[in-house]
Amino acid sequence: MKKETWENTTYLSIDHDFDELQKFFLNQELLQNHARPINVLRSIAKAKAFNQRVRWVFQEAMIVLGILIALVFIEVALVVIQL
Numbered sequence: 113m114k115k116e117t118w119e120n121t122t123y124l125s126i127d128h129d130f131d132e133l134q135k136f137f138l139n140q141e142l143l144q145n146h147a148r149p150i151n152v153l154r155s156i157a158k159a160k161a162f163n164q165r166v167r168w169v170f171q172e173a174m175i176v177l178g179i180l181i182a183l184v185f186i187e188v189a190l191v192v193i194q195l
Contacts, residue, residue, distance in 0.1 A: 126150055134161040 126142075127135045138157035141148075 126154070130154075130157070131161070133164060134158055137161050137164075 127138055130138060134157050137160040138153060140160075141153045141156050
């Protein structure tokens with residue numbers, strides 16, 4: 113009798129090796145259209161998670177830049193007042 117080739121395979125979850133943010137976006141994509149292939153859903157979730165992380169980095173950079181501008185303004189104001 114021929115042995116089945118798929119007998120010893122392991123079945124991985126659709127969100128295997130995903131972090132929490134990628135899982136969140138994968139669940140959103142599954143809710144939108146679950147009929148798409150798994151590899152397409154995974155790649156979309158990875159791209160959305162990457163884009164979200166980039167947005168967060170730029171938002172934090174803008175906050176730091178705003179604080180630095182405020183500090184420079186205060187420093188210039190103090191120098192002008194002392195003159």
